[in-house]
Amino acid sequence: MPQHQISMVLDLNKCLGCQTCTMACKKLWTDGDGMDYMYWNNVETRPGQGYPRNWDKIGGGFEDGKLRPSELPTKEDYGQTFEYNYAERLFQGGMQAMPQEEVRNTPNWDEDVGALMLGENYYFYLPRLCNHCTNPACLEACPRKAIYKRAEDGIVLVDQDRCEGYRYCMKACPYKKIYFNELLGKAQKCIFCYPRIEKGEVNACAKQCPGRLRFVGYLDDPESAVHKLVHVYKVALGLFPEKGTEPNVFYVPPFNPPRTGSYGKSVLEDPRMPMDYLKYLFGDEVIDVIRRLEGELHRAQSGGTSEVLQLLIGRDEHVRYQIPKHEDLIQIQGVHKA
């Protein structure tokens, strides 16, 4: 158990699917050789195939305390990286701008497709990054002990010198958030922008997010928004809790707009999307969370104030982020996760 655990809460009701976070991360960390296909932060449309394709169905995580077998995603599962025929288009003219190869899959292949329920479409965006799990399957799987969880902030990192590229971690991670750099022969993953966090600066993905939906701080800091959302108000849940890794990235579940003609009815009474789908992603507790959030909504709509909703609006950075510099971390009076 680390002394402190850095954490992120994402309010899925506010995500625009703009991929600004994805590009912020890409430009900062994964524009090196062999990293072309990697998106340490990605945003996928749900329901949908996800990135890499079917990552939620191919295995990993724990079952009865033991690692579960898994497939290794192929490059095509992650999606191809391709160039357009810019030179022909711009300098020879007369032809369409086309990818230079046949495209069969991309990271965002089924963007905004979603699914139908009772004749109405529903979908939402799910931004994903490494969950810096409390019980990381990746770390457990590595025979080289190349993966470690930092004591000071709980960030999970791959020691690039010790890594031999065996990819047991990729199989073990139930979120498929470790990638293989074939050119270097190394596994690489989200580093939770640790050089920024150490200086008290928020992650690049959160900093750039125009939806202002990311909350970052220490889970054991009673003053932090993440602590309140997860442990006090209990409105944020980890993805696939049953996979046993205890993720430290949490989500406020999405409501979706009301169905046509369902004005005045509650989300649970007349849902736009099947609640079973949300239960699949976040576990059964999601129903309680939705009930809780709806209660807050009613209170606000009938003229009361809701601390939770005020916090979730999170207009200003100081509301969303509480990140003491590493040298000041000592001031957090640890009330560890109950």
Added chain:
Amino acid sequence: MKRLECLLICSAAAFAQNALDPAAAEWKSAAPVTLALHRTPPLYPTDAPAALEIPSVQAQIIHSPAGNFVRLEWADKTRDSAVLPKAEHAWQGDHLVTQSAATDRFSDACAVMIPAKPITGDLNPSLQMGDPDHPVHIFVWDGTRGAAVMEASGRETTKRTGQSFPAQAQYAAGKWTVTMQIPDLQAGTPFAVAIWNGSQQDRDGRKYFTIWYRAQ
């Protein structure tokens, strides 16, 4: 202990030039010895168990004044190796990123393990990468990254030394042939062989191995 009866001494001059050529005539006059291969038991629950697709490896050893050479030959239906473009470790600004072509391929490979220091008596180091009192050197060749010397003193302690060694490989007609020059593989030195089959996702402790033999 099983003894490997395979000894051929050539003249240095005749042999030194071709020793590493897997097809060199000298190798034809050295009788190969068949070493049985075993699969490591399933070590990692993330991977499905693997079948024994490669039952044996043929080994030949030549001690000559020009050096100590080993030639390994084994049947493998698929050639799993890649020529990778060179990656720049530095972040390159606006240069077009060189792509990883695959995420799920593993290389065919082989290795010869020998004790790192002379052993006394008939006791060999632990087959699992030696032990703290009996460290080992491992001469690995892999179809993608080439030859590398590793050292270890027990399971999970394997480390690259940063050094390479002379080796050549050839894949033809469903067979790998790899030749290595290993200075410390003198007559009487115990050695063990490992084979990795890329198409079975072999890497690390997921592999084929032999027991210890001794070059006589």
